[in-house]
Amino acid sequence: MKTGFVMPQHDHAPLACRNLTKTYHSTDPATEVLRGVDLTVGRGEFLAVMGSSGSGKSTLLYNMSGMDRPTSGTVHLEGRELTTLKDAELSRVRLTRMGFIFQQAYFLNNLNLQDNILLPALKAAPGDSEAVVSRVDSLMDRFGIDHVRRHGVTQVSGGQLQRASICRALATEPAVLFADEPTGALNSSMTTEVMDALTDAHSGGTTLVMVTHDPVCAARADRVVYLRDGRITDSRELGRWRADDGRREDELFAWLSGNGF
Amino acid sequence: MSRQGGIRFRYLRRDMVQNKGVNLTLLLMLVLSAFLMATGSMVMERLVGAVDQLFDVAKPPHFLQMHKGEYDEAALERFAAAHPEIDSWLIEEMLGFDGASLAWERPSTGESGDLSSRLIDNLFVTQNEEFDFLIDETGAIPEPAVGEVYLPVGYQQSFDLQAGDELRIRTESGIRVLRIEGFVRDAQMASLLSSTRFLVSTADFEALAAAGGGTPEIIVEYRLDDPGTGADFQRVYEADAAVPKNGQGVTYEQIRLINAFSDGLVALALVFVSMLVMVIALLNVRFVIRGMLTDEVREIGAMKAIGLPDRMISGLYLLKYRAMTLSACLVGGAAAVVATHLLTGGIEDNYAEAEIGPATFLVPTLALSLVYLFVVGICRRVLGRVRRIEVVNALVHGSTLDERQTARRARRQARRVRRGRLDGYRGGNLNRRLAMLELRSEARSWLLIPLVFCLASILMTLPMNLYTTFDSSRFGTYLGVPDSELRVDLQFSDGLDALRGDVLTAMGNDDRLTGVESYANLTYRIEGDEGWETFRVEVGDYTQSTIEYIRGGRPGAGQIAVSALNAERYRLSPGDVLAMRLGDDEVVSVEVSGVYQDLTGGGYTAKMHGEVTADAAAYVVFADIVGGGTPAAIASEYGGRFPNATVLPTREYMKQTLSYAVDSFRGAALLALVSGVAVAALITSMFLKLRLASDRRRMGMLSAIGFSARELRNQVQGNALVAIATGVVAGAVLSATVGESMVGSLIAMAGLGITDLSFIPNPLLVYVAYPLLLIATGYLSTVFLTAGLRGADKSGWLTS
Structure with missing residues (x-):
């Protein structure tokens, strides 16, 4: 294990957690999944979280996003401490300042694709429905799913569904977009499709935190952190991604293998 | 134990532990239906046995005719001689005293009271010689000695009398005192007839007649060769102008029916309630099995993939329901023995202690076997879906549907969502709109709740309506008694x-x-x-x-x-x-x-x-x-x-005449109320537990995109409230319409003269308080079940 690595600091960091721990007491003995994680995500940064299975990647994401409450430690979003917020306040924060993309594209079966994308945006700005609809229209157009807007969620491909997830997440103009293995259930062509969309969102200025075990996907990030046994053990700056930068993936593979990936 | 048996047993044990709540609810429902069915059948068997036993010893007449005043004995002799179908006949002489002329005293303590609150005729008789005997508590035919009297068992219960107490009779020539030697059961003057008999010795009877103050009456009684021809015989008797007949004429069938009327109705009510509870239990079983098939479709797919036959897979699941139903029948049957013992105390007092015979065991066993076969049959039928599950769809898509069904469902869904639900949204409660959409698209699954609440509402309302109808002062008007407060009868004077x-x-x-x-x-x-x-x-x-x-x-x-x-x-x-x-x-x-x-x-x-x-x-x-x-x-x-006039406060009189039946109905209504509320709470809890479990991904997603736990709770509670209220209202409407005619025709079949029964409900109780109680029960169960959503780990909903 590497020691003494220095956590990069960003000015005006929209998201930061300090000494974050999470212990599940339902198991015997109790399971410590996060053991004091310090992490800061800069404005407009694309951060990839990697690590082997069970290292605590998804738990970190859910605790930073307020979907789950940490056992101890703090999480700040745009300077606001999240761990002390009540459920309703936290829900409001998720609604207005965060977006989510999951491995499985979760949608309501009784709404068409457009309604599903509209749902959080309309809830966030109920009095401004015309502006919301036009924003969603342009997002669907931008991510190439405009033609399936009236389709049911069982009528479209997995790639289209994940792109719809990205549209839904961006529709509220969040401060941070969280993605948990967004390509985990997709084939390679759909994976490229979705990663292009995420890269596109990022290039538009969106801060992105993505958990993944796919180095090809992680190579799109500005920075990669490596998680092992609930601790961040290493970090690597990759800089802005360019489609023609062939060495980037090789460097990342080498770094990962150095971390025992 | 074979390897296969071992697997089955391990599966059973694992399932019982993992799904404790749901299994326990199902088990309770099955126990309740088995218990009610067994109790109903046992009460019925005891009642029929007790009445048979009493009739065996007491030998009630096949036709009897009451009469007051002068009569032509020679005409009766001629009539008897002309009708060879008569096996034997007698004229029973009686002396009627009103309750106000009768008092009791307990010499040992000095306690005393009178019988004036009983408005029915108190008729003093001597023991008959050939048939129509009054039977004592031991089942023997008592012959009172001079100075002794036997009182009806009903009086023993109403006035808390004991053997050794004294009965004081006010005659025109002073008070006569007789010692209460015991109590008698009367086969022909049971709970619903308007008179009752006191047994005295011939010497005391003659002394009472001589003392004056009593109204002489007779009953002409016939035993026929064929007891079933009582009604025909009555017509023949009434066609004869010379025979006495100014009072009531009663046939053997009527005597039997009247004897079994109130207790029989309670037994019928129990069976009715148990059938409703069983329908509810079966709806639940179906819901749980279908949910289980959806949850475990991948495991089923895997079992099919490795070549296990469908029959073995469904047998694995069926084992649990077999075990649960069998346990329910055993527990319900055992509890029914205790309940029957409590419920038949009155039957034993009024009729006889029925002998324990093969039927005593056969009847409840048969009833419980029917419950078992019916429940297991339905389970087997629902588990038949295992056959239709396709391996690839189960393993890859986690779906119980085959290719064609999946395509059909997708087409249906696509049609449904084509018209946008939210693009025209201009404010309003988005959460509520979402909840209603969910309720509509998941209506088939939610249907369980309105169905159960509809049945629970009927279950509670009908017995209560029957009780308030029989208890109402207006009930008399249905039975030919005008709704007046005083009735004066002038006759035989x-x-x-x-x-x-x-x-x-x-x-x-x-x-x-x-x-x-x-x-x-x-x-x-x-x-x-x-x-x-x-x-x-x-x-x-x-x-x-x-x-x-x-x-x-x-x-x-x-x-x-x-x-x-x-x-x-x-x-x-x-x-x-x-x-x-x-x-x-x-x-x-x-x-x-x-x-x-x-x-x-x-x-x-x-x-x-x-x-x-x-x-x-x-x-x-x-x-x-x-x-x-x-x-x-x-x-x-x-x-x-x-x-010389008989003056009665009509409503009070009706009340006393019907009091036994009314008491029985009150008990049945109370039992139905408790069962209804318990069933409502149990099923709501079980349904929501399963619903919340199958809904966790949807809730996790909504939570992630910004819906608070309170909003998620409100969605579930709102939908539950709509489903519950729909069921309760439907139940109340059905009870008032179809329920009334259903109960009416059941009672009409009893042939007691009530051919059409209109309920006299207590509208505030059954159409306001009962529905509110059911809605409150369901809603509180919902609140209780959804309370855990607040502290739940929302990310766990998505990852589980």
Whole structure:
């Protein structure tokens, strides 16, 4: 294990957690999944979280996003401490300042694709429905799913569904977009499709935190952190991604293998 | 244990531990239905056994005719000689004393009281020699010694009397004291008849008769070669002009029915309740199995993939339901033994302790076997879906549907969502809109709740409506008794017309009374199957009558209304013309105006519009009280002033006559109430537990995109409330419409003269309080079940 690595600091960091721990007491003995994680995500940064299975990647994401409450430690979003917020306040924060993309594209079966994308945006700005609809229209157009807007969620491909997830997440103009293995259930062509969309969102200025075990996907990030046994053990700056930068993936593979990936 | 058996057993144990809540709820529902079914059948068996036992020893008559006043004994002899179908017959002489003339005292403690609160006739008799015996508590036929008296068991219960107490009888020549030696069961004068018998020795009977103050009455009783021909025999008897017959005539079937009426209805109510509970349990089983198949579709797919036959896979799941149903039958059956023992205490007191025979075990075993076979049969049927699960769809898509069903569902869904639900959204409660959309698209799954609440509502409402109907003062009007407060009967007295004049004058001048109306009872004859038959008609002014008519209306000039049993016997309907004659007078024709149901006078009565003329066989006067004095006090006052008149506070009288049945109905209604509420709470909890489990991904997603736990709770609670309220309202409407006619036809089948039953509900109770109670029960269960959503780990919903 590497020691003494220095956590990069960003000015005006929209998201930061300090000494974050999470212990599940339902198991015997109790399971410590996060053991004091310090992490800061800069404005407009694309951060990839990697690590082997069970290292605590998804738990970190859910605790930073307020979907789950940490056992101890703090999480700040745009300077606001999240761990002390009540459920309703936290829900409001998720609604207005965060977006989510999951491995499985979760949608309501009784709404068409457009309604599903509209749902959080309309809830966030109920009095401004015309502006919301036009924003969603342009997002669907931008991510190439405009033609399936009236389709049911069982009528479209997995790639289209994940792109719809990205549209839904961006529709509220969040401060941070969280993605948990967004390509985990997709084939390679759909994976490229979705990663292009995420890269596109990022290039538009969106801060992105993505958990993944796919180095090809992680190579799109500005920075990669490596998680092992609930601790961040290493970090690597990759800089802005360019489609023609062939060495980037090789460097990342080498770094990962150095971390025992 | 074979390898296969071992796997099954391990699966069973794992499932029982993992799904404790759901399994326990199902088990409780199954126990409740098995318990109620077993109890109902056991009560029925005990009741039939007890009545049979009593009838075996007591040998009640196959036809009996009551009569007051003079009679021609030679005519009875001639009648008996002319009818070879008579096996034996007797004339039982009786002395009637009203309750106010009877008092009791306990010499050991000095306690005392009177029997004036009992308005039915108290008839002193001696033990018969050939048949119609009064039976003591040991099942023997007692012969009281001089100075001893046996009282009806009903009195023992009502007045808490003991053997050794003294009965004081006020006669015209002073008080006579008899020692209460014991209590007797009476096969022919059971709970619903309006008289009851006291057993004394021949010497005491003669002394009482000589002392005066008692009203002599007789019952002419017949045992026939064929007990089933009582009704035919009654027609033959009534067609004979010479035999005495101014009182009630009762057949063997009626005696049996009356004996079994209230307890039988309770047993029927138990079976009815158990059937509803079983339907609810089966709906649940179906819901749980279908949910389980969806949850475990991948495991089922895997089992199919490795080549396990469908029968073995469904057998694995069926084992659990077999085990649960069997346990439920055993536990329910054991509990039913205790409950039956408690419920049949009254039956044993009133009839006899039925012997334990093969039927005692066979009947509940058969009932429980039916429950077992029915539940397991339904489980097997639902598990048949395992056959239709396709391996690839199960393993890859986690779906129980095959390719065609999936495509069909997708097409249906696509059609449904094509029209946007939110793009036209202009504010309003988005959460509520989402909840309603969810309820609509998941209606098939939610259907369980309205169905269960509808059935629970019926389950609670019908027995309560039956209870309030029998308990209502207006109930009498359904049975041919006008809704008046006082009833004066004038009969078997010399100078009847003068007495009627005196009574009418006294009542007319009494400021406390209003609506004094008198009717004459005339004995007409009409042409029936047996020639000219006796036809009792009440004549008077019916323009203000409160009797309820089931067909047609009240009689006007030249019209007659007939009781339901008469309408059936003589095939009469409103509009028909009836030819009848009074004595040897000419035949007169009257038009039938309507049909009413009647329990009085054996159910064969008629009411004709006309002047109340003199020389009638009997008169009846009705009056209402406008103020000052209770009906019982005024009745007692008039009874004192006119010793030859029988004065009754009608409603109180009805209440006493029906009190046994009413008590039974109260118990059944209470049991149904508790069962309904318990079922509602259990099923709501179980349904929501499963619903929340299958909904966790949807809730996790909504939580991630910004819906708070409170909003998610509100969605579930709102949907539950809509489903519950829909079911409760449907239940109340069905109870008031279909339920009424269903119960009505069941009671009509009992052949007691009630052919049409309109509920007299307590609307506030059954249509406001009951629905609110059910809704509150369901809603509180929902609140309790959804309370855990607040602290739940939302990310766990997405990752589980």
